[in-house]
Amino acid sequence: MQLDKVGVRSRLAPFSAQVEAGLQIHLIGANGAGKSTLLARIAGLLPGEGTVLLAGKSLPDYQGHELARYRAYLPQQQPATAVMPLLQYLALHLPGGTCVDRPTVVATIGYLCQKLRLVDKLPHRLNLLSGGEWQRVRLAAIFLQVWPDINSDSKILLLDEPANSLDVGQKAALNDLVRKFCQAGRSVIISTHDLNHSLQxxxxxxxxxxxxxxxxxxxxxVMQPKILSKIFGIEFQRQRFHQRDWII
Structure with missing residues (x-):
């Protein structure tokens, strides 16, 4: 993906960058800094200035179903208003023309649900899930849309604060899925407030x-105390513990 002077009037100053395959990129900054705006603009869901090229093609030149094969986008908030079963909701996120009964699809749904601890929730209706369960369902669905085993066209995954409502074990599972997705030659851009997670x-x-x-x-x-202190308005230190750096 290439960003050429991408911006949104009065909300996001023009910005250029190149997103290489296999990279995990984190957007950090205080509330209201523009992280969600940038993600929505990159996803093609927010009009603005500049050009976003995905696989060498400008986003407006894609038809909706075609763009959905190349990129997936998880917004920060989305209420669970539907009463459909979880499995039906996941099936709606399969790449176009993909049969839910294909062995590879069945295996992928099983893998994602096992990683995110959703197997026992598959028959449940969405409106009966807790906040944390609904967030894990959203993550399973968005990964399913672009998972390499069933979608060879996928390029990039855009996640806006995906760890919301997740416990420690579920965050670790999310990290594993993101890492595996990147290892398959795809890229992930994540908005987050967890500075140590971003550093590591x-x-x-x-x-x-x-x-x-x-x-x-x-x-x-980038994750230097002087830089972070200026942006967030508080003092930071960076310490090494158990062979890892930590922001304090």
Missing amino acids: QADQIWLLAAGRVVIQGKAKQ
Whole structure:
């Protein structure tokens, strides 16, 4: 994916970048910095300035069903208003023309539901799920849309604060799925507030402030106390513990 002076008037200053295959990129910044706006613009769901190229083609040139094969987007909030069973909801996110009974599809649904601890919830209706269960269902569905085993066209996954309502074990499962997706040559862009998670997991960081990407680069270069203190308005330290760096 290539971003050329991509922006949204009065909300996001023009920004250019190239997203290489296999990278995990984290968007960090204070509330209102523009992270969700940038993700929605990259997803093609928010009009604005500049050009977003995906697989060498401008987003407006894709038809909706075609774009859905190349990228998947998880918004920050989405109420569970439907009364359909969980399995039916997942089936709606399969790539167009994919049969739910195919062995590879069955295996992929089983794998994702096992990782996100949803197997026992498959017969349940969406409106009866807890907040954490619904978030895991949303994650399973969005991964299913672009999972490499059943969608060879997939390129990128856009996640806006995907760890909301997840416990520690579920966050670890999400990390594993993101890592495996990237290892298959795909890219993931994640909006997050967990600075230590970004320091330890991200390949690149895009740091936003007041609707502008102020710094982009490798995680260890961007996640410096002086930089973070200026953006968030509090003092930070970076310490090494058990062979890992931590932001304090």
